[in-house]
Amino acid sequence: MLTDRQLLILQVIIDDFIESAHPVGSRAISKKDEISYSAATIRNVMADLEEMGYIEKTHSSSGRIPSEKGYRYYVDHVIAPSVDKTNLNIIKGMLQGEFIDFEKLVQKSAEVLSDLTNYTSIILGPEIFETRVKQMQIIPLSENTAVAILITDSGHVEHHSFSIPNEISASDLEKMVNILNERLKGVSLAKLPELLNTEVVSLMKKYVQDFEKSYHYLKSAFSEQPVKLYIGGRTNLLTQPEFNDINKIRSFYRMMENEDEVVNLLKVPQQGIRVTIGRENELEAIQDFSLITASYQLRDEQMGTIALIGPTRMEYRKVITLLNALSNEMTDVLYLWYKNNGK
Amino acid sequence: MLTDRQLLILQVIIDDFIESAHPVGSRAISKKDEISYSAATIRNVMADLEEMGYIEKTHSSSGRIPSEKGYRYYVDHVIAPSVDKTNLNIIKGMLQGEFIDFEKLVQKSAEVLSDLTNYTSIILGPEIFETRVKQMQIIPLSENTAVAILITDSGHVEHHSFSIPNEISASDLEKMVNILNERLKGVSLAKLPELLNTEVVSLMKKYVQDFEKSYHYLKSAFSEQPVKLYIGGRTNLLTQPEFNDINKIRSFYRMMENEDEVVNLLKVPQQGIRVTIGRENELEAIQDFSLITASYQLRDEQMGTIALIGPTRMEYRKVITLLNALSNEMTDVLYLWYKNNGK
DNA sequence: GTTAGCACTCTCTTCCTCCGAGTGCTAATT
DNA sequence: AATTAGCACTCGGAGGAAGAGAGTGCTAAC
Known part of the structure; x- marks a missing residue:
C-alpha cells in the first residue's frame, strides 16, 4: 500500500x-x-x-x-470516473440528431472519439442478435442468379447474390420465400439459424421440389453474419512520439489490417470499462499500447464494444471518462429507440 | 533523341x-x-x-x-507491354470462378493485385450507371421509420433508412412505391434522377397526398450513389526503403484516409494505361510516388478504374503488364456477364 | 524527517578523422 | 577518333573522443 x-x-x-x-x-x-x-x-x-x-x-x-x-x-x-461536460455535450449533441440508422451513428461515434482523443478508435457492432426479421426476399436477376435480402426491424439490410442451379425452378424459389416470410417474420436473428434448421426445413420439404439443393443455396446466402467494425483515426497514432520506430508502425498497422484479429481483441463480454496496459495485452503487436474498452447494451445484453487504442502513455483519465460517457449514451439511445419503436 | x-x-x-x-x-x-x-x-x-x-x-x-x-x-x-504468363494465369483463375457478385470480385482483385506487386492497390467502381433498376421497395420498420431498398440487375443493393414525418400516411407510401416500381423498372441508373424529377413527379402528384414532403424524403434516400473504393495492401509500402521517413508515411496515410481525395485521383476518363510519376502527380501527398491506372469498360463505357501506387522506383514493367492484363480480363468478364444475362 | 551539497553516471550532441565508393579529367592506347 | 587506364579529388557514413547537461545516490548538516 x-x-x-x-x-x-x-x-x-x-x-x-x-x-x-x-x-x-x-x-x-x-x-x-x-x-x-x-x-x-x-x-x-x-x-x-x-x-x-x-x-x-x-x-x-x-x-x-x-x-x-x-x-x-x-x-x-x-482515476475516479469523472464527468467532462464539454466532451459529454459533444457526444450528446452527436447522438441526439434524428436517429435513423444505428450503423451510421456508430461510424460517426468512432470518428468523434478519435478526433477528441487523437488516438485510434475502434467500435464493434452493433450485434444484431436482438433485432428481428422484418422481411425476407429473393429477387431473381436473371435466369440463374438472384439476390437474397433480409431486412431487420433495426433497418439493417443484409444482401447476398447467389446463383440458382438449373434444377431449381422459379416457382419453387417463390414458394420458399413465402414460407420463410410466413414463418420467420419477427424472429430474432439469434434464433434464426435454429429455426431455419428445424421447423422451416420440415415445412419446406413438403412444398418445394429439389428441396435440399435450394436450401443449401439459400442458407449460404443468409448464414453470413458479419460483425461490423468501424475504425476512426487510423493515422492519429503516427503523431505520437513513441511511434518514431518504423518497426512499431509496421507491426501495428499489420495488425490493424487484419480485421479478424481486431474483432477478437474486442469481442470480450464485459461490464464497465476495461483497461489493458502494455504487456497485459495478449496480442503481441499491441504490447506497447494500451487498450481501453467499454460496451454498450440493450436490456443487459451486450450489443457491441467501443475501444480506444493508444500508447501506454495514454491520457487515461480523459479516455476513460469519454468512453464511459459514450457507452452510457449509446446504451440509452439504443434503449429509447427500441422503446419508441414499440418492441 | x-x-x-x-x-x-x-x-x-x-x-x-x-x-x-x-x-x-x-x-x-x-x-x-x-x-x-x-x-x-x-x-x-x-x-x-x-x-x-x-x-x-x-x-x-x-x-x-x-x-x-x-x-x-x-x-x-x-517498356513494351508484355505478357507475364504466371501472373496472367493467377488473374484468370481468380476471375473465372462462379461469377456472382461483381463487388466481391473487385475486392478480391484489389487483394491479389497488391499481393502480387507488394504495392498498394486501389480499385474504383464499378460505376453503376449502366445497371438498371430491378426493383424498388419501401419497408416500414415502425410508425415513423422505414428503409428504402433499390435493387439493380447487377445484384447491387442500395439501402437507406429514413424517418417518415407524421403527415405522410402508410398508404401514401405504398402508392408511391407502386408508382415507382411501375415506372422505373428497367431504367438505367444514369437516367434515374432525371426520370424521378419529371415523369414520376407529375404522376405522383395525382395520387399521393402531401406529395412534396414524401418526395423530398424519398429522394434523399435514393440520391446518394456512393462510389465504392477498394484498397489492398495498405501496409505494403511500409516495407519500401523510401518509406523510412516518418513524415512521408504520415502524409501518405493521411491522404489515403481521405476517401474523396483518393476517388478524385482515380476518377479520370482514360483509355489504356496511364502512368504519373512523382511530381507529375497533382496531389502533393503523392509527389514522391508513382501512380499507375487502368480502366475497365462495359461496351466502351468506362465502369471503373484500377490502380497501383508505389514509390517512383517502381517495377513499372511488371506493374504495367499486370494492370493491363487485369483491366482486360475485367472488361471481358463484365461483357460476358451482361451478355449471359440477356441485356 | 528534511534538505543542501557534491561526486558520479549516463545520454546526447558536436566535432574530427578515416574509409570507401565513385567521379571527372588527362594522357595513353587501340 | 573512340576507348580505356590512371589518378586526384569529393562526399557521405561510420566510429570515436570530448564536453555539456540532466539527474541520481549518498552523506552530512539543519
Whole structure:
C-alpha cells in the first residue's frame, strides 16, 4: 500500500510523463505547485517507488517514467470516473440528431472519439442478435442468379447474390420465400439459424421440389453474419512520439489490417470499462499500447464494444471518462429507440 | 533523341536502381553481362545522360539514380507491354470462378493485385450507371421509420433508412412505391434522377397526398450513389526503403484516409494505361510516388478504374503488364456477364 | 524527517578523422 | 577518333573522443 505522499508523487510523475513523454526528474517535481518537498526528499520517495516497481529509469542517471505496474495502480486507484461536460455535450449533441440508422451513428461515434482523443478508435457492432426479421426476399436477376435480402426491424439490410442451379425452378424459389416470410417474420436473428434448421426445413420439404439443393443455396446466402467494425483515426497514432520506430508502425498497422484479429481483441463480454496496459495485452503487436474498452447494451445484453487504442502513455483519465460517457449514451439511445419503436 | 548506347545504359541504370534502391556506379554497370564498355566509357555516357536530365547524382561523387524524366522515358520508350504468363494465369483463375457478385470480385482483385506487386492497390467502381433498376421497395420498420431498398440487375443493393414525418400516411407510401416500381423498372441508373424529377413527379402528384414532403424524403434516400473504393495492401509500402521517413508515411496515410481525395485521383476518363510519376502527380501527398491506372469498360463505357501506387522506383514493367492484363480480363468478364444475362 | 551539497553516471550532441565508393579529367592506347 | 587506364579529388557514413547537461545516490548538516 502506498502512503499519501508516495501516491501523490506517483501521480505527478505519471501526469507529467503523459503530457511530456520525457522522463521526470526530482527537481521538476519539486517545483510543481502541489509539491512542497525539496528535490532531495522527492528522490528518496522515488527510490521507494522504484523499489516497489511503480516507476523505472531509462538509464542509471535518468529521471523516472511510469512502469506498467505504475499505470495500473494509477488507473485502478487514482482515476475516479469523472464527468467532462464539454466532451459529454459533444457526444450528446452527436447522438441526439434524428436517429435513423444505428450503423451510421456508430461510424460517426468512432470518428468523434478519435478526433477528441487523437488516438485510434475502434467500435464493434452493433450485434444484431436482438433485432428481428422484418422481411425476407429473393429477387431473381436473371435466369440463374438472384439476390437474397433480409431486412431487420433495426433497418439493417443484409444482401447476398447467389446463383440458382438449373434444377431449381422459379416457382419453387417463390414458394420458399413465402414460407420463410410466413414463418420467420419477427424472429430474432439469434434464433434464426435454429429455426431455419428445424421447423422451416420440415415445412419446406413438403412444398418445394429439389428441396435440399435450394436450401443449401439459400442458407449460404443468409448464414453470413458479419460483425461490423468501424475504425476512426487510423493515422492519429503516427503523431505520437513513441511511434518514431518504423518497426512499431509496421507491426501495428499489420495488425490493424487484419480485421479478424481486431474483432477478437474486442469481442470480450464485459461490464464497465476495461483497461489493458502494455504487456497485459495478449496480442503481441499491441504490447506497447494500451487498450481501453467499454460496451454498450440493450436490456443487459451486450450489443457491441467501443475501444480506444493508444500508447501506454495514454491520457487515461480523459479516455476513460469519454468512453464511459459514450457507452452510457449509446446504451440509452439504443434503449429509447427500441422503446419508441414499440418492441 | 537517345543513341542506342545511351538508351541501353539508361535502361541498365533504371533496372538496377529499381531492384537495389541504391545509386548505380559506372563500375557496377560495366560489369553487367549486357555491357561491354569499360567504366570510363560508361562515365562519359552517364555524364551525357545527366546533362540531358535523365539521371541524377545524390551528391557530387555518388553513383546515379534515375530522374523523373528518366523514368518517364523508360516508361514511354523502353517498356513494351508484355505478357507475364504466371501472373496472367493467377488473374484468370481468380476471375473465372462462379461469377456472382461483381463487388466481391473487385475486392478480391484489389487483394491479389497488391499481393502480387507488394504495392498498394486501389480499385474504383464499378460505376453503376449502366445497371438498371430491378426493383424498388419501401419497408416500414415502425410508425415513423422505414428503409428504402433499390435493387439493380447487377445484384447491387442500395439501402437507406429514413424517418417518415407524421403527415405522410402508410398508404401514401405504398402508392408511391407502386408508382415507382411501375415506372422505373428497367431504367438505367444514369437516367434515374432525371426520370424521378419529371415523369414520376407529375404522376405522383395525382395520387399521393402531401406529395412534396414524401418526395423530398424519398429522394434523399435514393440520391446518394456512393462510389465504392477498394484498397489492398495498405501496409505494403511500409516495407519500401523510401518509406523510412516518418513524415512521408504520415502524409501518405493521411491522404489515403481521405476517401474523396483518393476517388478524385482515380476518377479520370482514360483509355489504356496511364502512368504519373512523382511530381507529375497533382496531389502533393503523392509527389514522391508513382501512380499507375487502368480502366475497365462495359461496351466502351468506362465502369471503373484500377490502380497501383508505389514509390517512383517502381517495377513499372511488371506493374504495367499486370494492370493491363487485369483491366482486360475485367472488361471481358463484365461483357460476358451482361451478355449471359440477356441485356 | 528534511534538505543542501557534491561526486558520479549516463545520454546526447558536436566535432574530427578515416574509409570507401565513385567521379571527372588527362594522357595513353587501340 | 573512340576507348580505356590512371589518378586526384569529393562526399557521405561510420566510429570515436570530448564536453555539456540532466539527474541520481549518498552523506552530512539543519
